[in-house]
Structure formats: C-alpha cells, structure tokens
Amino acid sequence: MAKESSNPTTYFHQKTFGQNIRLDHNALRATRNTSFDHGITFTNKQIKINERIHMKIVDIDESGQWLGSLAIGFVQTNPDNIQSRDLCKSAMPNICQKTVVSYVKRIFDKLTRNTVITFYYNQEGAFYMLDGNEQDICKNIDFKSPMWGVIDLYGNVKSAILVGPLNTIADSRAFFIKYNQQPDKLPLQYFTKVNPANLQPVTFHEVHGPELDLYCQNAVVFRKNVRKLSRPYIFLDFPMKPGDEFYIRILSLDFNYRKPGVIGFTTAQLPDILNHFERLPADDPMALCDRPEFWVINEDAFDETLNELDEFHFSYEKNGDISMSHNNGSKSPTKTIACGDPSRPFHPFFFLNGRIMSFSLIGPISVTKVRPTAPGPKEDDGLCQLCSDAPANCVMIPCGHLFFCSDCRTDFEVKFKKHCPICRLDYTDVIEIQSD
Structure with a gap:
C-alpha cells in the first residue's frame, strides 16, 4: 500500500507563481484556473541534494482541447528574486524573461488523477520517478548551486498537491500487521446480498511472476516492492463458464503508478501456458493477442477511482460477454470488459504492473464444482x-x-x-x- 505522509515539508511559493495559478490548502495545492498556460509554480524553500519532492496530481483536463502536459525540474534562482510578471507562459524553453538557469523536463506520458510523481537531484543529474521507474530530467547539472523546485501546471494537468513521502508496504510482515486479521476472510462491504455460503473456494495458480508472492493458501497475491517488473502475471485456477461469476477485493495500492493494472482472459490451456511461463511477454501483455490462442486484454477495466478494500464482481454472461461491477455499482455502472465464445471456458488472469499492488480472491459462484489445486x-x-x-x-x-x-x-x-x-x-x- 502507498499513502502520502500527513506532514509534508515542502509547500508552493506564495509570492511568485503564474497568473493563472491559485493556491489553497495552506499553499500545499496549486490549481490552474483558466487557459492552458501561465501555470508556473515554485517550491517555498531551497531543495537539498537528494531531497525528494512528492507531488500528487489532483485534477486533469479530459476535454482533449489542450496539448502538452506537466513540466517539472529545478531552478537556480530564489523565487523571491523573480517577479511574477516576468514569468513566461511555459517553463520551456525559459522559466523567466530574465536570465535564469533551470533544468526542466516536460512529461508527455498520459497522466491520471492521484498519481504521485517524485523528483530530486544529485551529483549525476536531476531525475523523477513514475511507474516505479527512475527517468532523467537533465544530466550534467550544477548540483553545487542552490536549487528550488519548479512545477509547471501546463496543458492537461490542472491541479497538483505537494505531499509527504509515500508510506509503502515493502514486505509481507508489514502487510499482515496492517490488516491484523486474515485478509482473504474480510466480510463483504458492498456486495452484501451475496450469501457467503454460495461462494466456492478458489485460488491463484502457484506459477506466477517472480515479483509476486502468494499468501493465505494462495487466495492473496502481493507484489513485492521491486525496481523492475518482469512478467507480473497471476492466473486464477478457475475456468469460467457462462453463468459463472467471481469476486475480488483490493488490498493495497501504490500511487507511484499511473494505471491500475491489466485484467485479461484466455481460452488457452492453462498447463501449456504455465509450463512455458518464460515465453509470456515480459513488459507488454498486449503482445499476447499475437499468439495463436484466443486472448482478451483490457488495460482500462480499472480506473483511478480505486481505493483499498474496494470490491469487484465479474460475471460471464450467456452471450459470451464478461461484465465487471465496482462496489456493487456505487462508483460506476456495470460495464462489459471482454467478449468471447460462450462455448469455451475463459481463464481469468491479471498483469500487476500498476497501481494495484495486492488483492484477494473472495470467491466464485460457479455453475460447476470448483476444484482448487493449492x-x-x-x-x-x-x-x-x-x-x-x-x-x-x-x-x-x-x-x-x-x-x-x-x-x-x-x-x-x-x-x-x-x-x-x-x-x-x-x-x-x-x-x-x-x-x-
């Protein structure tokens, strides 16, 4: 799990910022109210070497009318010495109409709400963290000179808040202490009309990605806190047939990642897949669609409204559609996430390369007897x-x-x-x- 600390130490500079910026939350939040530019902001203090700035995206313009996106980096001039009227419309190529040394990079990746971006500098250059990966802002910087952080709320990013460091569950002990009870046996909070007696036992398959761990007799999957993901696949030991359904519960989220994660379904023989696990695409599950078996991959089934302990229901309809309901429809309406051949069973699987770090299987309701192989x-x-x-x-x-x-x-x-x-x-x- 990842949550921001309650005590951030960095704020937005309250004197110098773009003409379209408004500050609130005691200068922790900056919002660009109009247009797409004049959104340059600074930190209220000098940033030390290796000191992290943690910024969470609060609001995104989804109209598609503005091109360009957030820019972040560092400037070597105290914002106290910059007049707001001298700020440029955009941080690139120049922060200010006057000579100001800056190291700034625009992030062209599609950004989503609640994503946390961390950036810092050291002797090697300036860097930012996104999707668990360290990326360059600029190399060969003058790291011995004083630095202030720069955040340019440009284009489709409208609002951001500065937060403390993320408290990430890094190991299984912290995970179990957090819940203080068996996480796969938590009571249903949203699908309360489901009779627990009708839920059959189901497990994840023992063969899975190297960065994943299974707990609670293979009913809970947990992604370890690693620098690089390689084949984070996890398959349910449950061949869904028309009329079948199953429930899962989100246990931990990591907001260092933009996208929640991927769900998929396949008619391939599960033993054939797992016996040659190394042949699965390491980075891009969409490449599975090029294989001779039938695969359905959905990268947009989950969205940024995810919270811990959210529940999801998946149902294989008689016409071959697979539908998904989030918290019994209280957050979003039921939607179709896959379409298949109802004459063949589907094996569900997840590719945990995103915000979802851990979840548990609540159980299926199946037209046939489920025989878990744990x-x-x-x-x-x-x-x-x-x-x-x-x-x-x-x-x-x-x-x-x-x-x-x-x-x-x-x-x-x-x-x-x-x-x-x-x-x-x-x-x-x-x-x-x-x-x-």
Whole structure:
C-alpha cells in the first residue's frame, strides 16, 4: 500500500507563481484556473541534494482541447528574486524573461488523477520517478548551486498537491500487521446480498511472476516492492463458464503508478501456458493477442477511482460477454470488459504492473464444482489443525499459510522446527492475527 505522509515539508511559493495559478490548502495545492498556460509554480524553500519532492496530481483536463502536459525540474534562482510578471507562459524553453538557469523536463506520458510523481537531484543529474521507474530530467547539472523546485501546471494537468513521502508496504510482515486479521476472510462491504455460503473456494495458480508472492493458501497475491517488473502475471485456477461469476477485493495500492493494472482472459490451456511461463511477454501483455490462442486484454477495466478494500464482481454472461461491477455499482455502472465464445471456458488472469499492488480472491459462484489445486491440507472453518478448537491465527512468513493457533505453536515448533506442514517450506517468522 502507498499513502502520502500527513506532514509534508515542502509547500508552493506564495509570492511568485503564474497568473493563472491559485493556491489553497495552506499553499500545499496549486490549481490552474483558466487557459492552458501561465501555470508556473515554485517550491517555498531551497531543495537539498537528494531531497525528494512528492507531488500528487489532483485534477486533469479530459476535454482533449489542450496539448502538452506537466513540466517539472529545478531552478537556480530564489523565487523571491523573480517577479511574477516576468514569468513566461511555459517553463520551456525559459522559466523567466530574465536570465535564469533551470533544468526542466516536460512529461508527455498520459497522466491520471492521484498519481504521485517524485523528483530530486544529485551529483549525476536531476531525475523523477513514475511507474516505479527512475527517468532523467537533465544530466550534467550544477548540483553545487542552490536549487528550488519548479512545477509547471501546463496543458492537461490542472491541479497538483505537494505531499509527504509515500508510506509503502515493502514486505509481507508489514502487510499482515496492517490488516491484523486474515485478509482473504474480510466480510463483504458492498456486495452484501451475496450469501457467503454460495461462494466456492478458489485460488491463484502457484506459477506466477517472480515479483509476486502468494499468501493465505494462495487466495492473496502481493507484489513485492521491486525496481523492475518482469512478467507480473497471476492466473486464477478457475475456468469460467457462462453463468459463472467471481469476486475480488483490493488490498493495497501504490500511487507511484499511473494505471491500475491489466485484467485479461484466455481460452488457452492453462498447463501449456504455465509450463512455458518464460515465453509470456515480459513488459507488454498486449503482445499476447499475437499468439495463436484466443486472448482478451483490457488495460482500462480499472480506473483511478480505486481505493483499498474496494470490491469487484465479474460475471460471464450467456452471450459470451464478461461484465465487471465496482462496489456493487456505487462508483460506476456495470460495464462489459471482454467478449468471447460462450462455448469455451475463459481463464481469468491479471498483469500487476500498476497501481494495484495486492488483492484477494473472495470467491466464485460457479455453475460447476470448483476444484482448487493449492497443495497441502486445508483449513477446517479456520480452526487450528492441531487442537481443532481455537482459531488458526498464526500466519507463517513468507509462505502465508495458517495451520495452528498461538497455544499450539510452541509444541509444534519443538517437534517439527519451523517447517510449514502445508507447503513443506521453512518459515522464518510467525505473525499472530485476530480471528474473524
């Protein structure tokens, strides 16, 4: 998960800014009210070497009438010494009508609301972070001279707010401590009319991208905090047939990414795919459409309105359409995200290259019996598998399995050391969670 800190230390400069800019939220938020230009802003203080500026995009012009986009970087003149009337319409090529040394880059990537962009400078140059990747603003800068941050709200970016550093869940321990209970067993908040007794067990397939981890007996997927993603695919062990449906819950989001992520469906034989996992496209899932099997890839099913604990419902209609509902229609109407041949089953999968960092399978409602293939013994209504009395409340890390209660843990480890009885792997830690 990623949330901004409640105590940002950098504000917008309150004296010098473009004529179309308005500041509010105690100078943490800047908004360009009219036109597409005259949106140059500065930081209120000098930025030190390696000090990060974190900026979240608040509003985007979606009319398509303005070309160009946000520009960010640094200037080597104190904004106190610049008159607002001397500012140019755009930060590029010149910040000011007078001689001012600046290092600025325009970001032409399509930007979305709530995206957080971080930028900074060091001895190697000035850089920004977007979609988890470090990109150049400018090389060969005079890093020994004083620097102030520049944000030019130009073109389609209308408003931005300065925030503190993102608090990102970087490992499984922090993830489980956050929820303090088994995340795959959280009660439904939006699809409250669904009878939990009708939900069948379903799991993610054990073969998945190297940056992904599975927990809670393969019902929860978590993307690790890594610098580069390579094949972040995760397949449901669930061949959908017309009349089938399933539910998922978003658990963690990382707003360093612009797009939420990709969902897809395929009629390919799942064993054939997973046995040759290395043949899947590493960076662009759209390349799957060039394969001989039938693939449907949707990069726009999810949008920037995502929040943690949001729920999604997917339904395979009799005519071959697959529809998606977000929070039971409270945020957006049900929409069709894929169309297929209703005579063939579809395997759902996700490509977690975006804002969605973790989610859980709530379960399917299927016209046929679902037979999950997760290995090892299963929980018996959440009870400890040793005493069959107390709830199993000890999550083994890193595998994420639950098998025993806190009272039985000591006896188990005396006899069997730290060896998970479900997946047969050694565990390094145990986190006790509250029972439902």
